[in-house]
Structures are given as structure tokens and as C-alpha cells.
Amino acid sequence: MNPTARYFRNIGKGFWTVLIGMKVTMRHLFTPAVTIQYPDARMAIPERGRNRLYVNMDDCIGCDQCAMACPVDCITIETAKSLPTEDLGVTSTGQKKRLWVTQFDIDFGKCCYCGLCVPPCPTECIYMTNVFEFSDYDRKNLIYSFITLTPDEVAQKDKQAREAEREAAAKKAAAAAAAAAQKAAQAAQKPSPSPVEPPQKPTPPQAPPVQPATSTAQPSTSSDLPSVPTDKKVENPEVKPGPEPPSSAVNGSPEGKVD
Amino acid sequence: MHNFITYYLGTGVLSSLLSSLLPILFVFGYALVAMYLELKISAHMQDRLGPMRTGKWHGWAQPLADVVKLLQKEDTIPTAADKPLYILAPLLVFMGSYAAYAAIPFSPAYIGADINLGVFYIIAVSAIVVLGILMAGWSSDNKWSLLGAMRTAAQLVSYEIPSSLAVLSVVMVAGSLNLNDVCSAQTGWFWNWFIFGKFPFLFITFVIYFIASLAETNRSPFDIPEAESELVAGYHTEYSGMRFAFFYLAEYANMFTVAAIAAVLFFGGWNSPFGTFMSGPIWGAFWLITKGMVLVLVQMWLRWTLPRFRVDQLMYLSWKILTPFALADLVAVGLWTVLR
Numbered sequence: 001m002n003p004t005a006r007y008f009r010n011i012g013k014g015f016w017t018v019l020i021g022m023k024v025t026m027r028h029l030f031t032p033a034v035t036i037q038y039p040d041a042r043m044a045i046p047e048r049g050r051n052r053l054y055v056n057m058d059d060c061i062g063c064d065q066c067a068m069a070c071p072v073d074c075i076t077i078e079t080a081k082s083l084p085t086e087d088l089g090v091t092s093t094g095q096k097k098r099l100w101v102t103q104f105d106i107d108f109g110k111c112c113y114c115g116l117c118v119p120p121c122p123t124e125c126i127y128m129t130n131v132f133e134f135s136d137y138d139r140k141n142l143i144y145s146f147i148t149l150t151p152d153e154v155a156q157k158d159k160q161a162r163e164a165e166r167e168a169a170a171k172k173a174a175a176a177a178a179a180a181a182q183k184a185a186q187a188a189q190k191p192s193p194s195p196v197e198p199p200q201k202p203t204p205p206q207a208p209p210v211q212p213a214t215s216t217a218q219p220s221t222s223s224d225l226p227s228v229p230t231d232k233k234v235e236n237p238e239v240k241p242g243p244e245p246p247s248s249a250v251n252g253s254p255e256g257k258v259d
Numbered sequence: 260m261h262n263f264i265t266y267y268l269g270t271g272v273l274s275s276l277l278s279s280l281l282p283i284l285f286v287f288g289y290a291l292v293a294m295y296l297e298l299k300i301s302a303h304m305q306d307r308l309g310p311m312r313t314g315k316w317h318g319w320a321q322p323l324a325d326v327v328k329l330l331q332k333e334d335t336i337p338t339a340a341d342k343p344l345y346i347l348a349p350l351l352v353f354m355g356s357y358a359a360y361a362a363i364p365f366s367p368a369y370i371g372a373d374i375n376l377g378v379f380y381i382i383a384v385s386a387i388v389v390l391g392i393l394m395a396g397w398s399s400d401n402k403w404s405l406l407g408a409m410r411t412a413a414q415l416v417s418y419e420i421p422s423s424l425a426v427l428s429v430v431m432v433a434g435s436l437n438l439n440d441v442c443s444a445q446t447g448w449f450w451n452w453f454i455f456g457k458f459p460f461l462f463i464t465f466v467i468y469f470i471a472s473l474a475e476t477n478r479s480p481f482d483i484p485e486a487e488s489e490l491v492a493g494y495h496t497e498y499s500g501m502r503f504a505f506f507y508l509a510e511y512a513n514m515f516t517v518a519a520i521a522a523v524l525f526f527g528g529w530n531s532p533f534g535t536f537m538s539g540p541i542w543g544a545f546w547l548i549t550k551g552m553v554l555v556l557v558q559m560w561l562r563w564t565l566p567r568f569r570v571d572q573l574m575y576l577s578w579k580i581l582t583p584f585a586l587a588d589l590v591a592v593g594l595w596t597v598l599r
Contacts, residue, residue, distance in 0.1 A: 011580060021564040025304045035308045 050115045051132040053106055055146040059091045059125035062099035066117035066126050074110035075117060078103035080161035091123045100157040101147055108134070109142040282360040282371060290511045294322035297559055304563045329507075332500030337400055340497065344398035349498065349505035351391030356512040358384040363519045364438045366529050366543035377438040378430060381520060382423055385475065388513070389415045392494050395506075399497040408494040410483055410570055414474055417574060418481075421581035422471035428464045428585075428592040429453055429524045438520075442528030449532035454525040460591045465525045467585050469554075472517035474577070476510065479562035483570050518554035519547060526550050 001009070036043055045051070062079035079099040082088055088097035118127055136142055149157065295310075298321060302309025310318025336345055359381045361371035374380050389412050396408020432453060433441040445451050454465050474481040495506045522528060527550075529543030537546075568576065 018561075018565065022560060025560060025564040028306055029300065029304045031306055033303060033308045034306050037308070037311060 045130040045132070047130075049130055050113045050128045051130050052108065052128070052134055053111065053117070053126060054129045055104060055106070056125040057101065057104070057146055057148045058089075059093070059123040060101055060104065060146075061091060061095060061097050061123060062101045063122060065120035065122070069116045069120045070111075071114060071116060072110045072112050074107040074112075076103060076105040076107075077101065080157040081164065082157075083160060083164055091125075093123050095123065100149065100161070102149065102154045102157055104146040105143050106146065107143045109139050279361065279371060282363075282365075283357065285365075286357065286360065286508070286512050286515070289515055290508055291322040291326070293511050293514065293555060294325065295319060296556070298322075300556070300559055301563050304560075326504065329500055329504040334500050334502070335497075337497055339400040341398035341400070344394045345497075346502075348391050348395035348398060349495075349502045349509075351394065352388050353391075353505045353509040353512070355385055355387030355391060356509040356516060358387070359516045359520075360512075362438060363516065363547075364442055364523060364528060365547055366540050367439070367442075368540035369544065370439060373439065374437070376436050378426055378436045378441075378520075381516075382419065382426065385513075385516075386415075386419070388509070395498070396494040399494070401497055404494050404496045407483075407496070411477065411494060414477070414481060414483065414570075414573055414577075417577040418471045418474035418581070421467050421577065421585040422475060424582070424585035424589050425464045425468035425471065426520075426524065428461065428589050431589075431593055431596055432456060432461070438523050438528070442523055442530060445527040446530050448534045449527065451530075452525065452527045452532075457592055457595050460588055460595065461525070463584065463588050464592065465521070467581055467588065468521060468524070469557075471577075471581060472521065473558060473561065474573070476513040476517055476558075478510075478514065478558055480565040480568050481573060482562075482567060483573060514555050514558055515551055518558065519551040521554055522547060522550035 062077060064077050064079075067073075067075040067077045078101075080102050082098055082100055088100065090096055113128070115128055118124075134142075147154070295318075299309045299317075310321040312318055313324050314320025336342060362374055362377040362381050364370040364377075392411045392415070393408050396404045396406075396411070399405070429441065430436055433444045435441065445453060449455075453461050455461070473479075495503060498506060527546075529547045531538040531542060531546055
């Protein structure tokens with residue numbers, strides 16, 4: 001196309017496209033705006049969106065699973081064992097509660113809203129809500145406490161748990177001491193066959209008679225998990241011990257082979 | 260109206276002062292309305308809402324809030340700026356825009372100054388704006404301002420030529436430079452308006468004048484001088500507070516000036532489109548202001564439709580398209596007028 005024709009064609013096209021553009025803009029002048037005027041109106045939140053957590057304390061058994069699952073350690077849980085006489089009630093899944101939850105803090109300043117704490121909960125008491133408008137001026141106000149006990153009750157539960165533990169420890173110590181004394185008395189009564197018999201047999205004993213007497217800590221309520229057999233006293237003599245039993249610092253002579 | 264004022268106050272300084280300050284009241288009121296319209300229309304054209312909260316009802320107080328904000332801002336002058344020029348520049352720009360209001364016939368009974376050279380005066384006095392802008396760009400001691408100012412000067416000067424040629428065509432048809440006479444030549448129903456006269460030549464004249472006047476006022480798509488995304492803010496980058504308010508006000512005042520002149524030259528000025536129905540001195544003012552506002556709205560419409568011209572495309576448009584067409588149009592209209 002020769003330049004003159006192109007010149008006029010450009011002018012024509014220029015005008016025509018401007019008019020088309022003006023038509024588009026005019027049409028949009030009368031289309032309703034798509035703006036949603038927050039906070040008078042809000043957009044719908046997705047049903048499974050991950051926003052602020054909520055903990056239903058009636059169902060919480062204080063298992064600490066959510067705190068352990070949290071990647072940023074924003075959940076802090078402290079529990080106190082309840083006395084056997086107290087009845088804490090039952091969770092919605094039928095589990096009997098045994099622990100007083102004396103602290104259950106979630107720091108929403110740290111929380112990354114990943115939702116990893118939700119699946120491990122055995123009673124589904126922690127879950128994500130659709131609340132996202134909870135900004136505050138002070139970071140301390142973002143630490144939410146979910147417990148239902150009053151501070152006095154918390155102090156009381158802590159105290160009674162500590163006392164119970166102390167009593168149990170004392171009792172156990174007394175029982176162990178009594179057992180040890182009894183064993184010593186028995187050994188003194190029974191005449192030993194030969195005083196030259198070495199108290200230590202060079203061959204490894206077949207059954208590890210390990211029974212650490214100072215252990216008072218029971219494995220916690222996660223009783224369903226398989227535990228390493230070194231803690232328990234092995235009663236079955238067929239069971240081959242793995243490693244050599246730890247140094248018999250507990251008692252000088254082996255308590256007696258189990259045949 | 261000027262006669263009305265002189266009747267009561269005599270021909271003296273006071274009456275002249277009053278007469279010359281009357282349009283400024285109009286300009287202030289109009290500027291607030293135009294600012295609000297610009298915000299809302301641009302918003303709705305972009306499928307959004309614009310200001311909704313200032314003043315409770317759809318943000319009507321937004322321009323007022325903006326004015327108050329500009330007034331209470333700190334007046335900063337760059338240390339290396341050329342102080343006298345820096346202070347004088349916004350005043351000159353506003354003065355150039357406002358002086359044109361003297362010759363606009365708001366109604367048959369009111370014109371600020373009934374000059375026999377009305378059109379010529381308006382074109383001449385609008386050139387002071389170029390001077391003000393160059394001063395602003397130079398005295399800011401800022402490369403970008405200077406570049407913006409030089410581009411503006413080039414743009415304004417080059418678009419004055421097709422603009423003046425277009426105006427000249429109308430003056431030939433009307434036979435006088437006096438704007439009141441131009442209005443009087445268009446009395447009757449709307450088909451007497453010059454835009455429909457000597458078809459299609461005066462229509463082309465109107466299009467040329469409108470495009471050229473868009474460039475005169477630095478409105479999109481010719482807003483390279485104040486291109487927000489390119490030169491920060493062009494020649495008024497360093498201005499803040501009241502001084503910036505002057506530039507802003509001058510832009511809106513200019514918009515109405517060129518719209519009103521287009522209305523006078525092509526759309527019958529203060530004449531009613533229905534002949535004698537709804538006509539008279541006060542109706543005249545209503546019609547002129549309405550026609551001016553419609554053209555202002557078209558200017559805004561174009562702003563939100565078109566992307567910006569590049570500076571070389573801008574120059575090409577002026578010198579290689581608008582000027583030749585304006586010249587050819589002038590010849591055509593002249594021949595038609597003479598040979599009729």
C-alpha cells in the first residue's frame with residue numbers, strides 16, 4: 001500500500017478504534033461495581049479455610065499431641081494428674097478424662113495457621129474456625145488461653161498433684177527399702193554355699209534381672225504405645241536379652257538367676 | 260451583568276474588581292463538582308465505587324477534604340530552587356487559565372469583558388500558561404521537572420496551531436471575533452448550530468478543535484507532561500500544598516474554558532436548543548454551563564478510555580495530521596463561505 005493510502009487508513013483506524021473504546025467505557029459506566037464495601041459487607045470465607053483455632057476444653061484430655069505437632073511451638077500445655085477420687089467427666093468420644101489441663105495457651109502471633117495440630121487430636125477438640133479479624137494493638141493480647149479452670153483452681157490442682165506425686169514417691173521408696181531390707185534379711189538367714197564362690201559370674205546371665213528401684217515415673221497415659229522392654233522386668237526366661245544389662249549398680253550381687 | 264454592577268457601583272476600580280472576581284466563584288464551585296465527577300465517573304467506568312465514606316453519602320465531601328488537605332500542607336521549596344520563579348510559576352499558570360474567563364459569554368446579559376477580539380484574546384492569554392509551566396519546570400531544579408516542562412511547552416505550542424486554525428474557520432463563518440456575535444449567529448433551534456453548518460467541514464473543524472484543546476489542557480491521552488507513571492509528576496513534581504493546588508485548579512479551570520469555547524463556537528453558546536423555549540438571560544447561563552459540562556464529561560470519558568501518547572506520536576499527530584487537515588478545512592470552509 002502506498003504511503004498516502006496508509007496515512008489516511010491510519011487516521012481512519014485511529015478514529016474508529018477511539019470510538020470503539022469509548023463505547024466500551026460507556027458500557028462499563030453502567031455496569032454495577034464489583035467492589036465489596038468491607039466492613040459493611042464481607043466476602044464469603046471458604047468452608048475449610050484455615051483461620052483462628054478454637055479448643056473445646058470439654059473434650060481436651062491434655063495429651064499434648066497438638067503441641068507436639070505444632071511446627072512453630074505456639075501451643076503451650078501444662079497438665080496436672082487428677083486424684084483417683086476426682087471425676088473429670090467423659091469426652092464426647094467416650095474417653096474418661098484423667099488430667100486437669102492447667103495451661104493451654106496458643107500464641108496467635110506465632111501460629112502459622114498450617115492446621116497440623118488438628119488431625120492428631122484424639123477427640124477433635126481443636127479445630128480451625130473462620131474467624132480472621134482479630135488484630136490487636138499489643139502482641140501479648142494475641143496469646144489466647146483456653147482453660148476453663150480459674151487461677152485458684154489451677155493452683156489447687158497443681159498443689160494436689162504435686163502432693164500426690166510426692167506421696168507416691170515416698171510410698172514407693174518405702175516399699176523398695178522394705179523389700180530391699182527383706183531381701184537382705186533373707187540372704188543373711190540362708191547360709192551361703194561357699195564363700196569363695198565369686199559373687200559375679202563371668203558368663204553373662206541369661207535373664208537380665210534389672211529392676212531399677214529408683215524409678216518412680218510411670219510411663220504416661222499413652223499406654224497403648226509399645227514400650228521398649230528394658231524398662232519392664234522381664235519374666236520370661238526364654239527371652240534373650242539384647243544388650244548387656246547395665247552395670248549392677250543397684251545391688252552388689254545378682255539377685256539370683258532365674259532358671 | 261457588568262452593566263448591572265456599574266449601575267450600582269459606578270465605573271470604578273471596585274466595580275471592575277467585582278466583575279472580574281465573579282467567575283472565580285464559578286470556577287471554585289465548578290472545580291469541586293468536576294473533581295467529584297472525575298473521581299466517581301472514573302471509578303464506575305472501571306467497575307469500582309470511588310469515594311464512598313467522606314461525607315457519609317457516596318463520598319460527596321471528598322473534594323472538600325482534598326482541598327483542606329492541600330491547604331494545610333507544609334510549603335516546601337527545594338533549597339536549590341530558583342525562589343522567585345518557583346513562587347511565580349503557579350500564579351502565572353492559574354492567571355493564564357483564569358484570564359480566559361473574562362471573554363466567555365456566560366449569558367446574553369453577562370460577559371466579563373465584551374472584547375471585540377474575544378477569540379484572539381483567549382488564544383493569546385492561554386499562552387501565558389506555557390510560560391508558567393516552563394518556569395515551574397526550570398526553577399524546580401529537578402531533571403524530571405525540566406524534561407516534563409520542555410515536553411509540555413512543545414506540546415502546547417504545537418497544538419495551538421491546529422486549534423487556532425479551527426477557531427479561525429468558525430470565525431470566518433460567523434464574521435466576527437466577538438464571542439457574543441458568534442453566539443448570536445446561532446440562534447434558533449439546534450440545527451442552526453455551527454457544528455451542523457457547512458456539513459461536513461465544520462464538523463471536522465470541531466473534531467480538530469476538540470483534540471487540539473485536549474492537548475492544550477494536558478488531559479489524557481496527551482498527559483505526558485504530568486504522566487504519573489513516567490515523570491513522577493512532570494513539571495509540578497516539586498510542588499506541594501497550596502502551590503500544587505494552584506496547578507490542579509488551573510487544570511480544571513482550563514478544562515472548562517476550552518469546553519465553554521467549543522460550546523460557544525460550535526454548539527450555540529447561550530442559545531437554547533429549542534429556539535425561544537427555555538431561553539433568556541438566566542437560561543442562557545444555564546445552557547452554556549450545561550453544554551460546557553457535557554464537553555467536560557466527554558473529556559473525562561476520553562481520559563479513561565485511551566492510553567497515553569508517546570511524545571513523538573504526540574508531535575506527529577499535531578504537525579502531520581491535525582495541522583494539514585485544519586488548513587485544508589480552513590480552505591474548504593472559506594471557499595464555501597465566499598462562493599455561497
